[in-house]
Amino acid sequence: MEFSFGPVPSRRLGRSLGINNIIPKTCSYSCIYCQLGKTINFTSTRKKFYDPDELVSSVRKRVNELEKNGIIIDYLTFVPDGEPTLDINLENEIRMLKELGIKIAVITNSSLIYDEDVRNALYLANFVSLKVDTVKNDIWKKINVPHRDLNLDKILSGIREFSKNYHGTLATETMLIKGINDNNFDETAKFIGEIRPHTSYISVPTRPPAFDFVKIPDEYKIIEAYETFKRFIDNVQTLTDFEGENFVTLENTLNDILDIISVHPMREDVLLKILSDKGMGLNDLESLINKGLIKKENYGGKIFYIKKFKGFS
Numbered sequence: 671m672e673f674s675f676g677p678v679p680s681r682r683l684g685r686s687l688g689i690n691n692i693i694p695k696t697c698s699y700s701c702i703y704c705q706l707g708k709t710i711n712f713t714s715t716r717k718k719f720y721d722p723d724e725l726v727s728s729v730r731k732r733v734n735e736l737e738k739n740g741i742i743i744d745y746l747t748f749v750p751d752g753e754p755t756l757d758i759n760l761e762n763e764i765r766m767l768k769e770l771g772i773k774i775a776v777i778t779n780s781s782l783i784y785d786e787d788v789r790n791a792l793y794l795a796n797f798v799s800l801k802v803d804t805v806k807n808d809i810w811k812k813i814n815v816p817h818r819d820l821n822l823d824k825i826l827s828g829i830r831e832f833s834k835n836y837h838g839t840l841a842t843e844t845m846l847i848k849g850i851n852d853n854n855f856d857e858t859a860k861f862i863g864e865i866r867p868h869t870s871y872i873s874v875p876t877r878p879p880a881f882d883f884v885k886i887p888d889e890y891k892i893i894e895a896y897e898t899f900k901r902f903i904d905n906v907q908t909l910t911d912f913e914g915e916n917f918v919t920l921e922n923t924l925n926d927i928l929d930i931i932s933v934h935p936m937r938e939d940v941l942l943k944i945l946s947d948k949g950m951g952l953n954d955l956e957s958l959i960n961k962g963l964i965k966k967e968n969y970g971g972k973i974f975y976i977k978k979f980k981g982f983s
């Protein structure tokens with residue numbers, strides 16, 4: 671089984687080899703903007719998903735293949751199609767992967783960071799990105815649609831505790847959605863300012879979201895958010911543009927593409943460029959659609975290909 675995908679170009683991490691350590695669409699949130707659609711396995715309970723030795727040896731094999739092809743990876747990034755801290759073996763996996771000598775990143779929704787074991791796993795990573803879309807309970811429920819057992823105050827305390835003790839590069843990510851959290855940013859910006867991240871990223875949904883009503887805020891709202899965040903936080907950056915075309919596939923191009931699409935919708939123009947470099951084309955994408963593995967979606971005037979989860983249209 672493949673546990674890694676890419677490398678994919680990351681606006682924050684350069685060339686990042688993604689690691690998928692949980693089963694598809696398992697999450698403690700069901701964010702309205704999720705690029706993977708609605709959460710299928712909704713849980714806040716940590717558990718074992720895969721054998722850590724198997725995961726690590728699969729990642730090691732992929733790293734070796736990439737190195738043989740002269741491809742350098744900047745980060746091994748836990749960014750599965752769900753929430754990586756639900757994996758009870760995360761700490762163990764990070765420890766073993768560090769032996770490869772490549773920096774480790776974890777992109778988490780922060781929902782389990784109140785748990786000391788989760789914090790202990792994250793302390794080992796070189797880069798941790800914490801989701802902080804809001805600090806207001808009513809907006810949190812609307813935008814992140816949390817599992818019923820979660821509590822925002824406990825999460826915010828966990829984030830404070832983590833930020834005090836973490837020695838790696840701490841980032842936060844705040845997704846802005848039109849009409850939901852694109853007003854009154856002060857409290858969220860103040861909270862993020864207090865935990866002193868290396869960088870606070872403000873993002874907008876650049877890929878097709880779970881629900882059609884989710885829209886990118888007006889430009890002046892993004893600027894207003896940026897200005898507000900700047901009052902409280904030293905380094906604020908907006909992630910409002912396209913991440914680039916620097917995806918890497920090896921011999922088994924279609925499989926590599928499927929692995930990437932399963933966690934990362936891809937634009938048609940980028941896919942066609944990758945395929946034409948390998949003597950392939952639109953027909954190959956259509957064969958994946960006909961097999962029910964991916965589907966096409968129009969978003970923001972572009973065509974995206976996204977994973978088709980079983981039982982979901």
Ligand code: SF4
Nearest residue numbers: 697699700701704779
């Ligand atoms: S955006 Fe991330 S945290 Fe939110 S539902 Fe999707 S996978 Fe879970």
